[in-house]
Amino acid sequence: xQKNGLRASLVLLCTLLAIVGxxxxxxxxALIGAFCCVPLAFIYPALAHLRLCRPGRLGQIVDVLLAAxxxxxxxxxxxDAVRELRKPAR
Numbered sequence: 001x002q003k004n005g006l007r008a009s010l011v012l013l014c015t016l017l018a019i020v021g022x023x024x025x026x027x028x029x030a031l032i033g034a035f036c037c038v039p040l041a042f043i044y045p046a047l048a049h050l051r052l053c054r055p056g057r058l059g060q061i062v063d064v065l066l067a068a069x070x071x072x073x074x075x076x077x078x079x080d081a082v083r084e085l086r087k088p089a090r
Contacts (some may be wrong), residue, residue: 020085027084034077042070 021028046066049055055063 024085024087027081027087030084031078031081034074034081038070038074038077042073043067046070 017028021031046063050060050063050067053059
C-alpha cells in the first residue's frame with residue numbers, strides 16, 4: 001500500500017504542476033532545469049570525484065569549490081524560476 005500511495009501522490013503532484021505550469025511553460029522548464037541540470041552538471045560530478053578518486057589537497061579544494069558553486073547556482077536558479085512561476089501569466 002505504501003508504494004501505491006507514493007505513486008498516487010507523485011501522479012497528483014505531476015498533474016498539479018502541469019495544470020499550474022501550463023500557461024507558463026518557460027518558467028516550468030526553468031524550474032525543471034534548476035532541479036535537474038544544475039546538480040547534474042556541477043554538484044554530483046565534483047562530489048563523485050572527491051569520493052571516488054581521493055584527490056590531493058588542491059583537487060579537494062577544487063571539488064569543494066565546484067560543489068559550492070553548484071549549490072549557489074542551484075539555489076539562485078530555483079529561486080528565480082519560482083519567482084517567474086508566481087508572476088501572473090501573460
